[in-house]
Amino acid sequence: MNDVFDTMRESMEGVHMRTPVERIVAGGRARRRRKVTAIAAGSAVAGGLSLVVMTGGAQVNAPPAGVHVQLAAFSVDSNADGTVTVKLTKEQTLDPAILESTLAQAGIPADIRINEFCTSPTDIPGFDKVMDSSKEAGGQVLITIDPAAMPAGTKIIAGIRTPDYLPDDPSKLGAVFGLARDGDTLRCSTELPR
Numbered sequence: 001m002n003d004v005f006d007t008m009r010e011s012m013e014g015v016h017m018r019t020p021v022e023r024i025v026a027g028g029r030a031r032r033r034r035k036v037t038a039i040a041a042g043s044a045v046a047g048g049l050s051l052v053v054m055t056g057g058a059q060v061n062a063p064p065a066g067v068h069v070q071l072a073a074f075s076v077d078s079n080a081d082g083t084v085t086v087k088l089t090k091e092q093t094l095d096p097a098i099l100e101s102t103l104a105q106a107g108i109p110a111d112i113r114i115n116e117f118c119t120s121p122t123d124i125p126g127f128d129k130v131m132d133s134s135k136e137a138g139g140q141v142l143i144t145i146d147p148a149a150m151p152a153g154t155k156i157i158a159g160i161r162t163p164d165y166l167p168d169d170p171s172k173l174g175a176v177f178g179l180a181r182d183g184d185t186l187r188c189s190t191e192l193p194r
Helices: 002-011 021-037 096-105
Strands: 048-051 068-070 074-078 084-088 110-114 117-119 131-135 141-145 154-160 173-181 187-189
Touching: 074 096, 096 110, 110 117, 117 154, 117 173, 141 173
Parallel strands: 048 173, 110 154
Antiparallel strands: 068 074, 074 084, 084 141, 117 187, 131 141, 154 173
16 A cells, blocks of 8 residues: 555656645635625625616516525525515625526526626516515615516516626626517627616
């Protein structure tokens, strides 16, 4: 058995590690914590929340049995009435892929973007029946989504601005939400909507 270790040690003689082991271990622990708390790409909502959207029609999305996810950047909770409550915390960063996946588990297809704002080429009326929002003390934004009100074959689209994105722009816009059909080619821009 020692022959194996001796062979391995000899094959690594020319390799030198300049990073202390403690730093590597600490980095691994930090990455695991970030996975657990879903800290990633951009800050949830900066300033006010603007609903710029289009929707309409009857929905066939039935929410699955309760989803209850509590992370540092957001929480998603299925409610007894079939709606889903999403809470965004602007002090924490948000990973759009994790939020999309969590919403999908709650029966809500979504396309979430950070510092990119999209619109659908199709006018879909009735978004006010799908989504409602309010701002809580401490800057958290509370969103209630009714998957049953979403027309079949649609998804929620959201562009969320981080605090450091275009910091000199006077706009207080924090996020833009809407609906798009699954096959739509979205029109997206990094410019803040006016």
